[in-house]
Each structure stands twice: as structure tokens, then as C-alpha cells.
Amino acid sequence: MSSTTSTSIAHENSSFDHAQNLEHQRQKQNGNFTNHENVSFNKTVVKHHVINLANACRATEAAYPLILSFNKLSYSVKVHQKLAFSFLGRGRRGSQERNNNKVLLDNISGEAREGEIMAILGASGSGKSTLIDALAGRIGKESLKGTISLNGEVLESRLLKVISAYVMQDDLLFPMLTVQETLMFSAEFKLPRYFTKKMKQARIQALIDQLGLRTAGNTIIGDEKHRGISGGERRRVSIGVDIVHDPILLFLDEPISGLDSTSAFMIVKVLKRIAKSGSIVIMSIHQPSYRILSLLDRSVFLSRGQTVYSGALAGLSHFFSNFGHPVPENGNETEFALDLIRELEEIPGGITSLVNFNKAWQTLMKHANKVDDQPKVSLKYAMKTSIAKGKLVSAGTSTNNSNQTSSVQTFANPFWIEIIVISKRLLINSRRMPELFKIRLGVVFFTAFVLGTLYWRLSNSPQGTEGRLGFLASAMTTILYICAHEIPAYHQERYIFIRETAYNAYRHSSYVLAHSLVSIPSMIILSSAFSASTFWAVGLAGGFSGFFFFFITIFTTFWAGSSFMAFFSGLVTNLIVGFTSVAAILGYFLIFSGFYISPRQIPFYWKWLHYVSLVKYPYEAVLQNEYSDTRKCFAKGIQLFDNTPFVELTVATKMKLLESMSSVLSKDKLSSSTCLSTGVQILKQIGASDFNKWNCILITIAFGILFRVLFFLSLLFGSKNKRR
Numbered sequence: 082m083s084s085t086t087s088t089s090i091a092h093e094n095s096s097f098d099h100a101q102n103l104e105h106q107r108q109k110q111n112g113n114f115t116n117h118e119n120v121s122f123n124k125t126v127v128k129h130h131v132i133n134l135a136n137a138c139r140a141t142e143a144a145y146p147l148i149l150s151f152n153k154l155s156y157s158v159k160v161h162q163k164l165a166f167s168f169l170g171r172g173r174r175g176s177q178e179r180n181n182n183k184v185l186l187d188n189i190s191g192e193a194r195e196g197e198i199m200a201i202l203g204a205s206g207s208g209k210s211t212l213i214d215a216l217a218g219r220i221g222k223e224s225l226k227g228t229i230s231l232n233g234e235v236l237e238s239r240l241l242k243v244i245s246a247y248v249m250q251d252d253l254l255f256p257m258l259t260v261q262e263t264l265m266f267s268a269e270f271k272l273p274r275y276f277t278k279k280m281k282q283a284r285i286q287a288l289i290d291q292l293g294l295r296t297a298g299n300t301i302i303g304d305e306k307h308r309g310i311s312g313g314e315r316r317r318v319s320i321g322v323d324i325v326h327d328p329i330l331l332f333l334d335e336p337i338s339g340l341d342s343t344s345a346f347m348i349v350k351v352l353k354r355i356a357k358s359g360s361i362v363i364m365s366i367h368q369p370s371y372r373i374l375s376l377l378d379r380s381v382f383l384s385r386g387q388t389v390y391s392g393a394l395a396g397l398s399h400f401f402s403n404f405g406h407p408v409p410e411n412g413n414e415t416e417f418a419l420d421l422i423r424e425l426e427e428i429p430g431g432i433t434s435l436v437n438f439n440k441a442w443q444t445l446m447k448h449a450n451k452v453d454d455q456p457k458v459s460l461k462y463a464m465k466t467s468i469a470k471g472k473l474v475s476a477g478t479s480t481n482n483s484n485q486t487s488s489v490q491t492f493a494n495p496f497w498i499e500i501i502v503i504s505k506r507l508l509i510n511s512r513r514m515p516e517l518f519k520i521r522l523g524v525v526f527f528t529a530f531v532l533g534t535l536y537w538r539l540s541n542s543p544q545g546t547e548g549r550l551g552f553l554a555s556a557m558t559t560i561l562y563i564c565a566h567e568i569p570a571y572h573q574e575r576y577i578f579i580r581e582t583a584y585n586a587y588r589h590s591s592y593v594l595a596h597s598l599v600s601i602p603s604m605i606i607l608s609s610a611f612s613a614s615t616f617w618a619v620g621l622a623g624g625f626s627g628f629f630f631f632f633i634t635i636f637t638t639f640w641a642g643s644s645f646m647a648f649f650s651g652l653v654t655n656l657i658v659g660f661t662s663v664a665a666i667l668g669y670f671l672i673f674s675g676f677y678i679s680p681r682q683i684p685f686y687w688k689w690l691h692y693v694s695l696v697k698y699p700y701e702a703v704l705q706n707e708y709s710d711t712r713k714c715f716a717k718g719i720q721l722f723d724n725t726p727f728v729e730l731t732v733a734t735k736m737k738l739l740e741s742m743s744s745v746l747s748k749d750k751l752s753s754s755t756c757l758s759t760g761v762q763i764l765k766q767i768g769a770s771d772f773n774k775w776n777c778i779l780i781t782i783a784f785g786i787l788f789r790v791l792f793f794l795s796l797l798f799g800s801k802n803k804r805r
């Protein structure tokens with residue numbers, strides 16, 4: 082029912098009710114009423130009022146084809162309670178903790194209608210956000226008791242996802258995009274393909290005007306480091322992002338908290354316009370001003386998870402008069418109601434009396450409304466009407482299907498368009514933060530410089546071999562560490578991703594693929610920088626083809642490392658825990674790579690760590706590249722004594738030792754030019770596996786793909802936007 086209708090009804094009844102109330106108050110003051118009489122008096126007045134309301138409702142019913150009803154919604158969570166003395170009471174001995182149920186929602190019922198704003202009011206902690214979550218499908222089916230239906234049909238989660246939007250309390254936006262770009266990307270995700278670029282732009286312009294964001298259109302959103310739009314503007318952009326597709330059901334959790342009164346009024350006016358265009362708007366709100374109150378239609382007042390009033394805001398004063406607490410003349414009814422509820426919360430049994438009174442009131446309302454309680458049109462018809470009005474544009478529609486949930490597509494765009502749009506957004510955002518890439522490049526050059534000077538121009542000798550092994554193991558490990566910078570980036574984006582995928586803006590797989598594609602160009606640049614600055618400085622083998630292979634190995638290490646970080650950020654959502662664990666895991670990768678300890682010496686129960694080490698395969702690949710040339714020798718004659726205690730002896734003594742060794746071993750005469758260690762022997766010595774270098778590269782690439790798949794699965798199952 083609209084506020085105007087309700088107001089006029091309330092007005093019509095006011096003289097009658099006022100007289101009765103005065104009489105009631107007088108009698109009450111004189112102590113003439115017993116409790117029983119009090120209730121029966123209230124019932125008479127309520128009945129009278131309700132019948133009049135119902136008559137007026139009948140006239141306007143047809144104008145409201147969509148009705149969202151929620152019936153007996155209950156939700157509780159388990160809370161741990163520590164017991165000081167476990168031996169007290171009859172509980173099990175030694176038990177220190179007890180699981181208690183905390184009821185967050187207790188049998189909440191009500192309805193919201195198309196064309197109206199329903200406000201959920203109550204003190205802090207009364208359960209407003211929990212009720213919004215319950216209605217918006219953000220509480221697991223198994224935990225939420227009761228029913229939510231749209232025009233009499235149970236609202237399935239798949240349908241709810243495409244016809245609704247949920248505006249969170251936090252403003253989660255890409256900091257380097259302008260207001261216009263932010264809204265445009267949202268339009269690209271949510272508006273169907275038949276919307277041309279021009280149509281989308283027109284829609285965005287209208288939205289910008291509606292939200293009063295014209296002057297901020299080309300300003301970036303901003304963050305702590307980059308100045309951007311104001312807090313109020315950011316709030317409006319957040320709302321704009323979620324309403325760009327004109328959802329049928331719009332849920333907002335405290336959309337105006339923290340805003341100045343003008344901005345708050347402007348936002349509620351926009352919401353009213355959305356409601357009037359054929360949507361159901363449900364929002365939680367703390368203390369609405371007079372001006373805002375004039376825009377709200379229905380309300381649910383909560384106290385400790387229970388309904389203390391549910392119905393038209395216009396009937397609030399009547400309700401409280403009948404409860405025996407009339408709203409003072411010219412007083413703000415909502416403020417009065419909230420203050421009274423707070424007072425009653427402090428009196429033992431105070432809230433119970435109000436809850437019980439409300440139950441009686443609701444029963445009478447239902448009784449008087451019994452004919453009109455049911456929606457006039459079926460859900461299918463109502464949806465068709467909404468689509469005809471331009472609603473439900475977030476996904477394509479096929480009206481020839483009789484099943485309500487399959488008559489709307491799950492996603493507005495095909496897979497490949499989603500990938501293009503996500504990639505474009507990522508590229509723009511990162512292009513505007515070049516410092517991040519510059520820091521990565523700087524770290525790569527610095528690492529290359531340190532390693533290049535440390536292992537400068539290694540020779541083909543046992544010392545050179547030792548240096549090569551050290552350089553290659555350090556290079557592969559450092560590259561993996563450089564990839565760890567991606568963890569905070571994923572962490573920052575995670576909440577935007579959850580918000581967008583919760584209402585099917587795009588597929589999880591599109592996000593994973595777009596991220597993989599976008600990361601490739603930067604990996605190519607970083608790999609080229611590292612390879613070019615170390616290959617010739619260290620004196621690695623193979624000329625240009627050797628360089629190319631070294632570059633490929635570095636690139637695939639970046640790929641595997643970056644995929645690992647993506648997976649890890651999906652798995653561990655706490656940034657500090659994530660960083661600490663990654664540092665430890667990369668350390669293990671190095672320890673078990675085969676560099677510190679030969680694979681032959683690793684105990685069998687740790688062998689698996691050797692095979693899953695991300696350092697092992699690229700390390701072996703470049704080793705094989707270095708030592709596969711059979712014509713090369715890595716220890717000739719007296720070089721045999723390098724890395725042994727005999728290294729300090731003179732050349733002549735070393736030669737003598739060599740001669741006596743050959744006579745003892747009865748070998749051909751060992752001279753200073755005799756090759757004592759070939760590349761193949763070195764590979765054998767260090768226990769390199771039988772995989773050839775290209776297989777090692779393929780395994781590294783496969784690891785990267787595997788981690789991307791695991792990243793996808795971690796997002797799919799680990800980023801559920803629901804309470805249990």
C-alpha cells in the first residue's frame with residue numbers, strides 16, 4: 082500500500098480513534114481497566130482500523146503485481162560458552178565448553194510490495210542485517226527456517242540471483258577507475274547483449290543524473306594513496322553499480338549510514354524512483370529523518386531478533402496508541418517507536434508484551450485482509466509484466482518457457498565477452514597504477530644484478546659447476562618469491578569478486594581465465610628482463626638457443642609461481658597468514674628441489690615433497706640445458722682436486738698425485754687435459770630425474786594450469802556469500 086493511501090486512511094480514522102484513545106487513556110489513568118479489558122479494548126479499535134485499511138487496499142491491489150512474502154523466518158547460530166567450573170551441574174565431567182544456540186531471527190513475518198520501499202528498523206544488534214541477508218538469500222537453506230515467496234511461489238535461489246541485487250555496507254570498488262567507467266563496466270556485465278554501446282551509455286548517463294553524480298563522472302574512485310570522489314559519492318556509485326540493470330528486488334544494508342542528510346535524502350529518493358518503476362526495495366535504516374520517512378512505505382521494527390511492529394509506516398502511530406503509548410502530537414513516530422522499544426528492552430518482559438501485542442495486531446490484520454492477502458497475479462504473469470516494463474534486464478529472457486526459473490538466463494553475457502570485459506577492467510586499473518609494475522620490475526633487476534655479480538662469468542670447472550647450481554636454484558626460488566606480491570592484489574579484489582559473482586555478474590571461470598591472460602604480458606617483460614641481465618653475466622651455456630630456453634624456463638616459473646599465489650589467495654583469505662605460509666612453503670620447495678639434498682638421500686616419506694616442489698622442474702630444465710652438451714668437460718686433470726682439501730697444494734704436487742692415482746687405478750695415464758667430469762656425469766651425480774628439459778618445462782606449465790584450476794575451485798566453493 083502506498084504511503085499516501087495509508088496516510089489518508091489513517092486520517093479518516095483519526096477522529097474516531099482519537100476519541101476512543103482519549104477515553105481509553107482516561108479510564109486507564111483512573112485505573113478502570115483490568116488487563117483483560119485493556120486487550121479487548123485494543124482489539125475493538127484495531128479491528129475497526131484494520132477493516133478500513135483492508136477496504137482501501139482492495140482498490141489499489143491491482144497496481145501491485147509483485148509481492149514478496151516472508152513467513153516465520155527463524156535463524157540461530159551456535160555460540161561457544163566457556164564454563165568456569167566444568168564439574169558443576171550435570172554436564173559431562175571435564176567439559177570446558179558448551180554449545181548454545183543464539184537466536185538472531187525469531188519467527189519474522191511480513192511482506193514487501195512492488196512500488197514500495199520497505200524499511201527494516203531497530204536498534205543496533207536487533208537483527209536488521211540478518212533479516213536483509215535472510216531475504217536476499219545470503220543465509221544457507223539448511224540454517225534458515227521459514228518460507229520466502231514471490232507471488233505465492235517459493236523463491237528459488239537461482240531466480241533470486243538474477244532478479245535481485247544486494248548493496249553492501251562497504252564500498253568495494255576498483256580505486257583507479259572513474260565513476261563513469263565503474264558504472265559502465267557494471268553495465269557491461271549486467272546488461273544483456275542486445276544493449277548496444279550507445280544504449281548502455283545512455284543508461285549510465287541517466288543513472289549518473291539520477292544519483293547526482295554528474296560532476297564526479299570523470300573522477301577516479303580513489304583510495305588511501307590516490308585522491309578520489311567523496312564518501313557520499315562513493316556510496317552512490319556503489320548503489321549505482323548494483324542497480325544498473327534495474328533489478329526487481331533490491332536489498333540495501335544501511336545504504337545511508339554515515340552520509341549527510343542531503344546525500345541520504347537523495348539516495349532514498351533514487352530508491353523510491355526505482356521502487357515506483359516496478360521494483361521491491363527493502364533496506365535497513367537506523368534513524369530516518371522526517372523527509373526520508375515520507376518516502377518509506379512499509380516497515381518491520383525489530384528488537385532482539387523479534388518483530389515488534391510490521392506494516393505500513395502510516396499505521397505506526399495508531400499501533401502504538403493502541404498499545405497504550407500514543408505518539409506525542411507533532412512527534413517523529415519512528416523516533417518515538419525506536420525510543421520506546423529501547424526503553425522496553427530495559428524492562429523485564431517489556432519487549433515480550435510488545436511482541437505479543439504485535440502478534441495479536443497481525444492476526445487481526447490478516448483476518449481483515451484475508452481476501453486480499455493473496456497476490457492477484459501468478460509469478461509467471463508478474464514477471465512477464467516486469468520484463469515488459471524493462472525490468473529483469475540483467476539476463477536475457479525467454480518467455481516461451483513455462484518454468485519460472487528457466488525463463489531467465491543465469492548470465493547476461495556469454496563466456497568470452499565476460500573475459501574481455503574483466504580483462505579490460507584489470508588492464509585499465511593496473512595501467513593507472515604503474516608504480517606496482519615498476520616495483521616488480523625494479524625487484525627483478527635488482528635480483529638479477531645481485532645474482533649476476535655474485536656468480537659472475539662462471540667457468541667450466543668444478544667451482545663453476547657449484548656456482549651454476551647455486552645460481553639456478555636461487556634464481557628459480559627468487560622468481561617464485563617475486564610472485565608473492567600478487568597475494569595482496571587478489572586479496573583486495575576478493576570482495577569485489579564476491580559481490581559481483583553473488584548476483585551472477587559473470588562466471589567464476591571467466592574471472593580466473595581473464596586474470597591468467599592479463600598476467601601473461603607482464604610475465605613476458607619480467608622474464609625477458611631477468612634472462613637478459615643474468616644469462617651472459619653468469620656465463621650460461623648454449624648461445625642464443627640456450628638464452629631462449631633459459632627465457633622460456635624463467636617465464637614458465639613465473640607462470641607456475643603466479644598460479645600458485647592465485648590459488649593460495651583463494652584458499653587463505655587472511656593476508657598475514659597467507660604471506661607467512663607462502664614464505665614457508667617456498668622455503669620447502671627450495672629445500673626439496675634437489676639442490677641442497679640429493680633426491681637419493683631424501684627419506685621415502687618426504688619424497689613426495691621433492692616431486693611437488695615448484696623449484697625442482699625449472700631447476701632441472703636449465704641444468705639439463707647447461708650440461709647436455711657431451712663435448713663439454715667440467716673437470717680436467719688437476720681440476721679434480723678443486724672443492725677438496727688438496728686444492729691448496731701446488732700444481733706440481735697435484736700432478737704427482739694424479740699420476741699415482743692413475744697407476745693405482747691402473748687407468749690410462751691421467752694428464753692435465755684428461756676430462757674427468759662430463760655434463761652427463763654431473764646430472765647423474767646431483768640425481769636429476771629422467772625427464773628431458775622440455776618435459777620439465779611441460780610439467781612446470783602443467784603445475785601452473787593445475788593451480789589455476791584449484792584457484793577456480795577455491796573461488797567456487799570458498800567464496801560463498803552466505804552465512805551458515
Ligand SMILES: Nc1ncnc2c1ncn2[C@@H]1O[C@H](COP(=O)(O)OP(=O)(O)OP(=O)(O)O)[C@@H](O)[C@H]1O
Pocket residue numbers: 158159160183185203204205206207208209210211212
Ligand atoms: N555469527 C554470529 N554469532 C553470534 N552472534 C551473531 C553472529 N552474527 C550476528 N550475531 C549477533 O546477532 C545480532 C544481530 O546482528 P545484526 O548484524 O543483524 O544486527 P543489526 O541490527 O544489523 O546491527 P547494526 O545496526 O549495528 O548493523 C547482533 O547481536 C550480533 O552480535
